[in-house]
Amino acid sequence: MPTTYTVLSEGLEKRYGEVHALRGLDLAVAEGTVCGVLGPNGAGKTTAVRVLTTLTAPDGGSARIAGHDVVREAGAVRAAIGVTGQSASVDGELSGRQNLRLFAKLLKFRGEAVRSRTDDLLERFELADAADRPARTYSGGMRRRLDLAASLLARPHVLFLDEPTTGLDPHSRNQIWTAVRELAGAGTTVLLTTQYLEEADQLADDIVLVDSGRAAHRGTPAELKAQIGSYAEVVVGHPSALVAAAAVLDRLTGAEPVLDHERRTVGVVASDPTLTLPRIVRELDAAGAAVIDASLRPPTLDEVFLRLTGRDTGRTVPPTKEMAT
Structure with a gap:
C-alpha cells in the first residue's frame, strides 16, 4: 500500500536578502506520524515552518499540506492545520476560557459548540481549575498548554509545533509530550521542530536533520544512531x-x-x-x-547531532544514500 504523505516539500528555497535560509529543502511526513525536524540555530527550521504554514511564500520549489499547495491553495492549507509557534499567542488580559472561546468564534464555532469544545480542551490540558484566571497569571507551562489547546480547537489534520517546550520545566515538558503522543495516536500528523534532542528521541517516528537549509540526514532515531556506531x-x-x-x-x-x-x-x-x-x-x-x-x-541523539553536523570535531559526516533526502 503506497505511503500517504501529509506534508510534502520538494526543493524549497527561501532568501532574506543575502541570507539563503532554505536551499532546496525536501520533506516527506507520512500521515499520522510525528516528524522531528532538528538542526543548529540558523539551519532553516523556523523558515520551513513559516513556508509550510503559508506565513511566508517560498522563492522556489513546492510544498503540499494534506494535498493542498501552500501557495495556490493557501486557504485550504490553513483550514487543515494547527500551529503552535515559539511564543505563546494567547492574550494575557483574557482568562484561559475567554481566550479559547475567542479563538473558537474566529474559527466560526457557534452556540453550544463554543462552550463544549472550550471546556473539553481546558479539561484535557489540565487548565479547568485556572480557566477563569487571566492568562498573564499562568506559569510558562500553563501558557504553552493553553496555546496548544487553541491550536487544536478545529481538530487540525496537521499540527506544526515550533519549539513547543522551550523554557519549560521538566514537568510541564512531560505534559506537552503526553499531549503530542495522544494526538499522534488519534491520527494527527505532527511536524515538530525542537532544540531538545531528547524530545525528538521520545516523540518522533522519523527525524530530519536540517543543516544550511537542506535536509542532510533522515531516519528513525535508531537508524540515525546506528549510522555513527x-x-x-x-x-x-x-x-x-x-x-x-x-x-x-x-x-x-x-x-x-x-x-x-x-x-x-x-x-x-x-x-x-x-x-x-x-x-x-x-x-x-x-x-x-x-x-x-x-x-x-548506544549514542544519544545529542551525540548523533554533534557528529552528523560536525559540531563535535569540526568535521561533518556526509549523508548516506539511504538517509539523505
Missing part, C-alpha cells in the same frame, strides 16, 4: 590521565576523542562493532590511565 566514555581518576586515555581511545577507534576536563571524561564514537568494553579497559590499564568508570553504549 556506539559511544565509549571513560572517567579518569585524575586530570593528568586524560591525555593518555584519549590516546588509547583514538588508537582503538580511529576517531577523535572529546575531552571534558571538568568532568574528567573522555568520549569517542566507536564505529567498530567488534570493540568491547573489556578490551577498552585492558588497553587503558596497560597505558597507565587510571580509570574509575567506563561505558560502551
